[in-house]
Amino acid sequence: MGVTIDLNAIRENxxxxxxxxxxxxxxxxxxxYNLGMEPVVTTLYAEGVRHFMxxxxxxxxxVRVHAPEANVLVMNPVYEWSAVHRDGLDVAIGSYDWLVSQRHELDGVRLHLKLDVGMNRFGAKTFEEALAILAFCQDEKLNLVGLCTHFPLADADNAEIEHSxxxxxxxxxxxxLIERHSFEVVHAANSAATLQAxxxxxxxxxxxxxxxxxxxSSVEAVDWLVPAFHWETEVVAVHDIEAGAHVGYGTGYTAPSKERIAVLSVGYGDGLMRARRxxxxxxxxxxxxxxxxxxxxxxxLRVDETVQIGDRVELYGNETKIDDVTxxxxxxxxxxxxxRSWRVxxxxxxxxLCTQATNPFA
Known part of the structure; x- marks a missing residue:
């Protein structure tokens, strides 16, 4: 019982x-995405992935430990530089002001110019700011290798016009900008935008x-994706209750008639969201x-006489996927x-790494 992460699924996707x-x-x-940095990165790196964000x-x-020759991009604005220089990390440019203020740490650092096209998080908010960043990098002979953005509405319902x-x-x-500078990598399409070609x-x-x-997929169903996440638990108790009996804390559920109730030893403390119900x-x-x-x-659960203590319960898997709940x-x-908690x-x-996993945050 517990969580199974299928690395073959990640490889196939x-x-x-x-x-x-x-x-x-x-x-x-x-x-x-809480599936385990070491096994996921190791799997993708073995599959030839050489860019990680x-x-x-x-x-x-x-990531650097498990992908020694990859380019690893840190998207948050950086103000502490020892890890960047030690591990050879790529860094996103959060704004023109940030770039100027951090100039003394940027020699030899691989930089990505991020364009803020609507997220209002990080990046150049106007083309004029982007030009100023580019000019500063060129004048200072900084290593500007990347150009990117993040689309805020690619997976939002009824947002096609604004996304466009x-x-x-x-x-x-x-x-x-490409007319003015040769970028090694240009990346914009998140998962949802990937579908749109x-x-x-x-x-x-x-x-x-x-x-x-x-x-x-948080947008329309994508039938060629292979789910990597499976979670099973078990029935730890079964009760036959009378009409009018309450189940759980308080009176949130009252049986309208005689019912058979199965108890599962899993809850939101394990990361099973209440939305799953x-x-x-x-x-x-x-x-x-x-x-x-x-x-x-x-x-x-409301069950019938076929359900017994010890029965295996599929929370997420082949029958109900995360997409279905979404x-x-x-x-x-x-x-x-x-x-989801790693105490599971x-x-x-x-x-x-086909083994029992340990808590990565311990």
Whole structure:
């Protein structure tokens, strides 16, 4: 029982994404979407991935251990430089002011110019600021190797027009910047944008994907993605209750008639989000609904006489995937993956590290 991470699925997703036409720039922030930095990076590096993106310096240094010859891009603004120089990390330019203020640390550092086309997080907010950054890098002979953006609406419902505006803005700015400078790598398409094959992004050298690598899509269903995440638990108690009996804390659920209730030893303390209760789980191939809330250490199902103590319960797997829960509108893919606690037993299949996993944060 516990979580199984299928590294073969991650390997296959990488191959299928690249079959669309461009190499993968792998997003492995937040412990590789909480699937385990070491096994995921090791798997992707063995598959030929040579560009990784993370959020923090600590993540960058961790990737460097497992991908010694890769380029590792840190997207958060950097103000402490020892890890960058020690581990040879790439750094994103957060703004013109940041660039000037950090000039004394930038010799030899691989820099990426980020264009803020609507996220309002980091990057040049106007073409004029982007030109100023480019001119400063050229005048100071800095190693400007990358050009990138992040589309804020590629996976949002009913946002096609505004997303198109963001794509057009990046296409316009980046094309004009490429005329002035030779960039080694140009990356813009996140997972959702990868599907769109927008000709305006034809000058990009890589697709920068995260959630697709792990087998999930927050937009329309993508039938060629292979889910990498499986989570099973077991029935630890079964009760026959009378009409009017309550289940769990308080009176959130009251049985309308005689019912058989199964207790699972898993809850939000393990990272099983309360949104999961909106879809059934499966026991021996049959669907059974949650009742009451999901609590810290336990959750409850309405079952029948076929369910017994010790039965295996599929929380996420072949019958119900993270995507399915996401499409109920109560949670998203990344949130469900990142919520999960590593106190749950983990194991990996299909890779070099096919063992019981330990807590990466211990």
């Amino acid at each position: 990488k191959r299928r994404i690249e079959a669309l036409g461009r190499p993968v720039f792998a997003v492995v922030k937040n412990n590789a 993370v959020t923090t310096l600590d993540e960058g240094s961790e 505006v963001h794509v057009e803005r990046f296409a316009d700015w980046s094309t004009r 927008d000709p305006r992004l034809g000058h990009c050298t890589h697709v920068r994907v995260g959630i697709f690598l792990y087998g999930y 909106h879809l059934s789980v499966h026991i021996n191939g049959r669907a059974f609904p949650f009742v009451s809330n999901i609590f810290m250490s336990h959750s409850f 499409r109920t509108g109560h949670a998203n893919n990344s949130e469900q993956l990142c919520a 037993p983990h194991r990996f299949e299909g890779g070099i």
